[in-house]
Amino acid sequence: MPELRPKDKKLIKKLIKLFGVQLFVLLIFFYSPSAGLSAEGEKVSVDAKLQMDLADHFYQEGDYYRAVTEYKRFLFFFPRHARTEEAQWKIARSYFHGKKWDEAISASDNLIKKFPSTAYQAEALLLTGLCFKEKKEYSQARFFFGKAKEQAADAPTADEAQWQIAATYLKEEKWKEASSEYRKINKSSKLYLKSERFAQGLDRIHEIPQKSPATAGILAAILPGSGHLYCERYRDASIAFLLNGAFIWGIVEAFERENYVIGGILTFFELGWYSGNIYSAVASAHKYNKKKKEEYLDHLGKGGLFSVGVFFQGKSPVLALTYVF
């Protein structure tokens, strides 16, 4: 091996020194305690409480999408924490408030499967029932409300479940069943007065003024516009009458003058106006009936009818008279 010249040796030593200094500077830079600090010099370490607080913050703000993400992050980072059950329950609630019914059902189901003896069981079943109610799957909803009522440890949850069972019958317009279910609400419940009002009101629901869709349709077929007149839609009635009248007049004139093309085109449109008039009259009768029912039920919900009831506050009975003008 050839021996290095003194000049080269010096150069190598210098290079090693320079490299060593650079390495030292780099090490100091990367391993200095200030490197882990934020711009403000504040150190943030996320623990379970902070993570849950962040998720709760989004939940309270109504930002359910982000709340779900943060609750899931909590479950990922702290899978054995004491609050995982709570996080799972809050995921289900976030989905529910975010109107993601299927996801909420699945999250509630997960909670019950993972924590069979969870304190949230009755509430999770109630929430599942509410999701099915929103999905208009009323018999499924009733099944879960029934289970929630069985599992409920406290009376308010059981009463709420019973109330919801009645509400599903109400949605299905099964008035007798709804009335009988409202009557099953416990007398000591806060919902008792309201449920009694509903039960009494539903017994008289047949007294609501209704329009016959068949009559509306037949009237509209005999004289365009008269179906709408029957349904108290006076502007629509005049439009239907004038439009049909004008087109029929046009058709008669066109055929009398042997102008068959114009007559044919006018007939095509008149068929549309005539059938549209009948359809609209029948639909108007249904809309009228629906609106009257909704108004009546709304009235019942707000306590718009006279009601007498006795309920218990603690152990003492309270007589209540309600009448809203």
Added chain:
Amino acid sequence: MFFKFILILLLFFGFLLVDFNKKEGGAGEGRWVEPWQDESFPASGKVRNPEKTPSPGEMVVQGLIGFFQTYISPVDGDRCPSYPTCSHYAFQAVRKHGALVGMVMGFGRLIHESDEIQRAPMIWINNSYRYYDPVENNDFWWYKK
């Protein structure tokens, strides 16, 4: 006589050859969609079930409506106070119930519009308030799903 027939056919149905959807799509025209955005109000011109293949009858009626929306409505002006607009309502009704029932519902909408605006709720959409009268509010009594 044959040429006259062809001419009449072209006059009435020639617009079917025009691609009314041509202007849709393209770079930078997509809508910003929030993760959980409420989809209960579809954007104008869009339908809920784009996968469904329309029948020939539906295509003819939708072509007529498309012709109206593309060539007549811009000249005629924005005169429908409802949401969806009458033409879009008819389009949706045809898509949902077929050509015949859809057309009947479309004519029915034109007749019931003036009293409906006294009863329908108002919604803020496309930078203006409109009376909300969708197809679902007019077929609920016979179409459950």
